[in-house]
Amino acid sequence: MTESTTEPASNRRLPSGAEQAHETDVQRLRRGIHRDPHAILGPHWCDEGVVVRLWYPEATTASLLWGDDQPRPMNVLHSDGLFSALVEGAHELPPYAFEITLAGSASRRFADPYRFKNILGELDIHLAQEGRHELLYERLGAHVCALEGVPGVAFAVWAPEALGVAVMGSFNGWEGLRHPMRCPYTTGIWELFIPGLDAGAYYKYEIVTHRGFVTRKMDPYCQSAEEPPGTASIVYQSRYNFADAPWMARRESTDILRAPVSIYEVHLGSWQRQAGEDAAKVSYRELAPRLADYVADLGFTHVELMPVMEHPYGGSWGYQVSAYFAPTARYGQPDDLRYFIDHLHQRGIGVLLDWVPAHFPKDAFALGRFDGTALYEHLDPRQGEHPDWGTYVYNYGRSEVRNFLFANGLYWLKEFHADGLRLDAVASMLCLDYSRPAGEWVPNRFGGRENLDAVAFVRQLNEIAHARFPGVMMVAEESTTWPGVSRPLYVGGLGFGFKWNMGWMNDTLKYFSMDPVYRRHYHDKLTFGLMYAWSENFILPLSHDEVVHGKRSLIGKMPGPAAYKYANLRALLAYMWAHPGKKLLFMGGEIAQWREWNHDGVLDWELLNDPDHRGVQQLVRDLNRVYRQERALWEADVSPSGFRWIDCHDMDFNALAFLRIAPSTGEQLMCVCNFSPVVRHRYRVGVPHPGFYAEILNSDAAVYGGTNTGNRGGVVAASAPAHGHPYSVEVVLPPLAVCWFRVPPAPEPISVTLSTAAAAAVGAGNGHGAAAGARVGEGETVRGAV
Numbered sequence: 001m002t003e004s005t006t007e008p009a010s011n012r013r014l015p016s017g018a019e020q021a022h023e024t025d026v027q028r029l030r031r032g033i034h035r036d037p038h039a040i041l042g043p044h045w046c047d048e049g050v051v052v053r054l055w056y057p058e059a060t061t062a063s064l065l066w067g068d069d070q071p072r073p074m075n076v077l078h079s080d081g082l083f084s085a086l087v088e089g090a091h092e093l094p095p096y097a098f099e100i101t102l103a104g105s106a107s108r109r110f111a112d113p114y115r116f117k118n119i120l121g122e123l124d125i126h127l128a129q130e131g132r133h134e135l136l137y138e139r140l141g142a143h144v145c146a147l148e149g150v151p152g153v154a155f156a157v158w159a160p161e162a163l164g165v166a167v168m169g170s171f172n173g174w175e176g177l178r179h180p181m182r183c184p185y186t187t188g189i190w191e192l193f194i195p196g197l198d199a200g201a202y203y204k205y206e207i208v209t210h211r212g213f214v215t216r217k218m219d220p221y222c223q224s225a226e227e228p229p230g231t232a233s234i235v236y237q238s239r240y241n242f243a244d245a246p247w248m249a250r251r252e253s254t255d256i257l258r259a260p261v262s263i264y265e266v267h268l269g270s271w272q273r274q275a276g277e278d279a280a281k282v283s284y285r286e287l288a289p290r291l292a293d294y295v296a297d298l299g300f301t302h303v304e305l306m307p308v309m310e311h312p313y314g315g316s317w318g319y320q321v322s323a324y325f326a327p328t329a330r331y332g333q334p335d336d337l338r339y340f341i342d343h344l345h346q347r348g349i350g351v352l353l354d355w356v357p358a359h360f361p362k363d364a365f366a367l368g369r370f371d372g373t374a375l376y377e378h379l380d381p382r383q384g385e386h387p388d389w390g391t392y393v394y395n396y397g398r399s400e401v402r403n404f405l406f407a408n409g410l411y412w413l414k415e416f417h418a419d420g421l422r423l424d425a426v427a428s429m430l431c432l433d434y435s436r437p438a439g440e441w442v443p444n445r446f447g448g449r450e451n452l453d454a455v456a457f458v459r460q461l462n463e464i465a466h467a468r469f470p471g472v473m474m475v476a477e478e479s480t481t482w483p484g485v486s487r488p489l490y491v492g493g494l495g496f497g498f499k500w501n502m503g504w505m506n507d508t509l510k511y512f513s514m515d516p517v518y519r520r521h522y523h524d525k526l527t528f529g530l531m532y533a534w535s536e537n538f539i540l541p542l543s544h545d546e547v548v549h550g551k552r553s554l555i556g557k558m559p560g561p562a563a564y565k566y567a568n569l570r571a572l573l574a575y576m577w578a579h580p581g582k583k584l585l586f587m588g589g590e591i592a593q594w595r596e597w598n599h600d601g602v603l604d605w606e607l608l609n610d611p612d613h614r615g616v617q618q619l620v621r622d623l624n625r626v627y628r629q630e631r632a633l634w635e636a637d638v639s640p641s642g643f644r645w646i647d648c649h650d651m652d653f654n655a656l657a658f659l660r661i662a663p664s665t666g667e668q669l670m671c672v673c674n675f676s677p678v679v680r681h682r683y684r685v686g687v688p689h690p691g692f693y694a695e696i697l698n699s700d701a702a703v704y705g706g707t708n709t710g711n712r713g714g715v716v717a718a719s720a721p722a723h724g725h726p727y728s729v730e731v732v733l734p735p736l737a738v739c740w741f742r743v744p745p746a747p748e749p750i751s752v753t754l755s756t757a758a759a760a761a762v763g764a765g766n767g768h769g770a771a772a773g774a775r776v777g778e779g780e781t782v783r784g785a786v
């Protein structure tokens with residue numbers, strides 16, 4: 001009897017010599033290091049029919065259930081748990097299964113995982129080898145599917161240096177030896193299809209490293225994970241249907257650079273809870289309508305979620321990710337997050353996700369030393385470990401690692417309809433010497449400090465993201481002076497759409513933390529940012545990082561007694577909303593929370609019982625309302641054509657005045673700031689046009705908790721030149737306040753039709769009206785200003 005695989009097989013117990021032929025395979029199966037268990041297990045054709053083998057070490061007896069036939073007892077081919085049966089005369093494979101008896105007479109029935117062909121196709125392997133498989137998450141990981149008409153779950157994992165990989169889980173008693181995987185590809189991808197499994201199964205990979213050690217790992221591509229402190233992956237199949245097509249269409253057609261963008265940054269677990277709720281009970285679905293109502297009421301255009309990818313340690317705030325494709329189970333299932341984003345879209349609110357491709361934690365169950373080697377990270381700690389955070393750094397030079405990361409970024413944009421990604425800690429990716437002293441970093445091949453592999457990765461990511469998902473926001477939290485972060489690839493940029501303006505944030509907060517008596521010496525902290533304001537497409541961030549670790553809350557940073565603190569905070573926010581750049585405010589800033597943010601706590605919503613805190617919230621509401629109404633405040637954020645200084649030199653009075661301009665319509669808005677606690681009466685400001693300058697926002701208004709000092713609705717310009725303008729206004733500047741004025745339109749030219757006599761008089765060239773010597777005919781017009 002000869003099998004097509006050339007291996008001897010029988011439905012009877014083989015003689016000792018033939019059994020020895022399987023000894024090596026059995027030893028490998030027993031040790032979990034067989035690279036091709038399908039070569040010995042499952043069906044194998046031979047001259048007499050087909051031999052079917054089963055590996056189940058705990059079984060005492062086994063039977064083959066072949067089609068509709070009676071159970072066929074299987075012979076013990078090896079005492080360690082290898083069984084065999086011959087089906088004589090078989091010409092095709094019907095559906096078949098095994099029935100085994102365990103110690104204590106317990107029995108199990110299951111289909112054979114080793115009867116199926118390869119899971120991955122040639123194109124998948126080709127793209128994976130080149131590191132450009134955009135949908136790699138659809139092939140690796142665990143996926144409910146059907147092979148050869150049989151339903152089950154396909155598992156695939158990249159572990160090229162492993163001696164053996166097996167699937168272990170709730171379905172096999174967490175015994176990896178029962179389901180060894182095969183590695184038929186040169187890419188180092190292991191795979192196994194387990195029939196009969198469905199969504200909801202818990203699993204891990206049991207990996208035997210090249211040194212013979214056994215480790216159990218979470219699936220890097222799992223799309224659902226056990227809630228911490230659990231560390232298992234979960235087979236998941238989404239059944240969600242989005243209903244946000246109108247939003248997605250508008251997003252695609254919107255030029256986000258020339259649109260209002262006001263972002264509310266949120267940590268879901270500590271934003272808001274109902275009475276009796278704790279963090280463990282907060283869910284995506286419950287939060288969706290609450291957050292949508294609140295954000296819509298305050299007028300923000302987007303929310304930005306701090307990382308919602310699964311992470312083991314809550315104190316990392318999500319920035320140390322263990323399962324990149326799995327939304328954290330702290331707040332529900334993956335489809336619950338889809339509902340959350342869908343709901344906000346239907347309410348007209350965009351959703352950005354914080355994303356962390358810079359580093360990952362060292363937890364033994366996660367990515368670190370995945371197959372016993374430095375697979376996703378560099379081996380050299382000078383390249384592969386982050387000195388500040390105690391984490392591993394990705395090896396961007398490895399195509400499979402780049403593929404893992406950019407496929408993950410695309411996953412959140414495609415599968416969850418995220419409106420953009422904010423990449424955390426980009427500076428640490430780009431700079432090889434980031435936070436490293438001399439001698440503790442490895443230069444690039446040219447001897448420089450630039451991480452060329454990371455540069456290639458972010459450029460590739462941004463190129464694909466913008467091409468596949470028009471209208472998305474790709475945002476870099478990048479704190480250095482690296483040029484062209486938010487410039488297109490074709491001009492040598494990194495391809496991000498936006499960059500956080502960390503320089504503006506640091507300078508502005510330093511200025512506002514100063515007692516006003518000293519601010520005259522720090523006036524440049526406000527003006528210097530306009531020297532580079534259009535070098536990038538900036539977002540102005542007052543983020544979570546500024547209200548933790550002893551930095552104090554926003555209102556806590558403000559100097560002086562309580563009344564001054566409220567006034568300073570209101571002035572800061574009104575100044576920020578008028579300044580060029582999109583806006584981002586972390587939760588709690590809008591209610592003037594006194595305490596620093598605590599991820600284990602919740603915002604102090606009871607503060608809104610105090611009129612001063614309600615006043616700050618009302619100011620944010622009105623800032624967003626006016627901001628969205630006034631094109632001048634957002635149309636040309638990324639161009640100097642949208643800004644003009646009126647006076648940036650009045651450091652003695654702690655005052656500033658500038659214009660915001662909408663080039664497409666000529667609309668203008670004037671912002672005048674008084675960052676001293678002294679009222680400035682009859683403060684003269686040069687203006688471009690005559691007419692009435694309506695005061696459309698005053699951060700000192702009584703409704704915001706201010707002194708109600710102001711300009712009674714507006715001021716009229718006089719023909720008194722100032723600050724390089726032909727007109728000026730005298731305004732009352734409230735203390736520690738910012739006022740916005742709508743600039744009246746430029747006067748319309750007048751047209752005067754001349755009679756024959758008048759035309760002759762003008763044509764005589766008396767030096768007035770038309771230019772001397774010009775000839776004007778009857779019925780022609782002279783154009784001039786009113």
